[in-house]
Amino acid sequence: MQMRGEISNMTTFMEFVLLGFSDIPDLRWILFGIFLLIYLTIVLCNSIIILITQVEPTLQSPMYFFLSNFSFLEICYVTATIPRMLMDLCTQKGTISLLACATQMCFVLTLGGTECLLLTAMAYDRYVAICHPLHYALIMNHKFCAQLVAASWICGIPVMIGQTCQIFSLPFCGSNRIHHFFCDIPPVLKLACGDTFENEIAVYVVAVVFVMAPCLLIIMSYGRIISNILKMPLVGGRAKAFSTCSSHLIVVVLFYGTAIITYLQPKPSQSEGGGTLISLFYTILIPTLNPIIYTLRNNDIMFALRKLLSYQHGRKT
Template sequence: MEFVLLDFADVPHLQRFLFGLFLLIYIIILMGNGIIFLITKLDPGLQTPMYFFLGNFSLLEICYVSVTLPRMLTSLWTQRRTISLVACATQMCFILTLGATECFLLAVMAYDRYVAICSPLQYPLVMNYRVCIQLVASSWISGIPIQIGQTCQIFSLPFCGSNLLNHFFCDIPPILKLACGDTFLNEMLVFTVAALFVLVPFLLILVSYGKIISTVLKLPSATSRGKAFSTCSSHLMVVALFFGSGLVTYLRPKTQGSAGTDKVLSLFYTIVTPVFNPMIYSLRNKDVMMALRQWPSKHLSSLKK
């Protein structure tokens, strides 16, 4: 009826240090992504499709990391690592659904850059407000039914052996390792869903950036080429971090994985990406940096009025 999340139980002398480290990381994620979300919603100069998608992406990162880190912090502080079967299934369902949303949203952001660079005259017409809302809503909603079904299918398996889950949250690979009997069909379903929600968006992103690079290289001005590449490089860095670890985790054969490798890879797509997201997008984006510098003075002046 319950699992024991071992997380970092193999290093008992580091529990307090890890608690402080991950608490600091969680605060940085909440503050960094929260500021990006607020800036893109409140600053008049950032009311464009690109920043609309970036604001949604920052909100998604806050939701994504909040599914795993608070529970991990609690277990590090209290040393109570048990999690009920229902709570474990709920956590997995949220992780999978939000992960699918991130894949789709990154693909939407790549499509936005493709239209902006390859068809600049048609950009206002193609990426109008209604289309942006539809793309974002589809990204948030489309994965829900399939991921609920996949979670139910995984937790319908019999668990008759050890209940020690050598991970820091309820992810698919460590759960399948604890299941009794033949899990081949389950692994094939995981592979199929991962191909649909991870590989397909990743390939769409590659196609979009292939066309973007081809168009940029044809630009006559070196300044124009540099500006176009700078607006895309931030997105590509986040794509590489998130998809690189996600593809290896879910499309790798079960026999080739180890608990340590799974933990490291999952840290990348659940914690590292949300940490670096605000840094990558703010430090490499002049518009965001300008808005961040001007926002406190604008806020204070509005309060005085």
């Protein structure tokens, strides 16, 4: 009888239940339509950015090479969460196996860490362009840019896999209901039994390395950038320099602000509803805004986009 009870307890925790938006079932089809439209918009807009930065000769520079990689990253990032959420809204089940939950967490963490590092590389590119313009082509050559992008993608993989394994090696007891729409660290850790102090410290350390340290480097880069821009004699030159940096700076503030609130906020002050709302912001809303920010505030991309659309229109006529 004791062995049967143990087996029963083990099978209970072979899966979690993502509650997501189960508390508002009457709105599930409206939410499904909204999130599906958002997902398709993110994929389409970022795909267009990737396309025009590849085919347009005037956009063959390090800044647009980084932007192309950033757009691909955004597609991967939203794909790690939204399709699963859409399926849960359709079925209203929300059940997810331990392995699937761990896999989703690992992908979200790895892609989030990559975004932090890639945003830092983009800030460094702007720093060299404005503070060392004469040496820009020499420093930001294609090989070095490719190395920065590769490092951004690769560096976080072993760390995030290790952190995910550490979290899912914990025993889970009591409730298996995750008050979230995807498997994120804070809501999953709340379901763990026993002392999770070491895991929480590990989360803070990783957050400091992949969130705070890159954030400080970006702040330092923009400190130097703004200082150099203010020294420019021509007002037109200042305006152009500010316009090339402002889009990236807006994205940095939005992404890092929500990431810091999520992973560096003291555990007792985290509410379930507040955590879900913040996660919606940085996993869905910011990726939706990013293509708009980068296209509407960038004359080169808007020109290339109009050129592509007019070419397609000319072919049809």
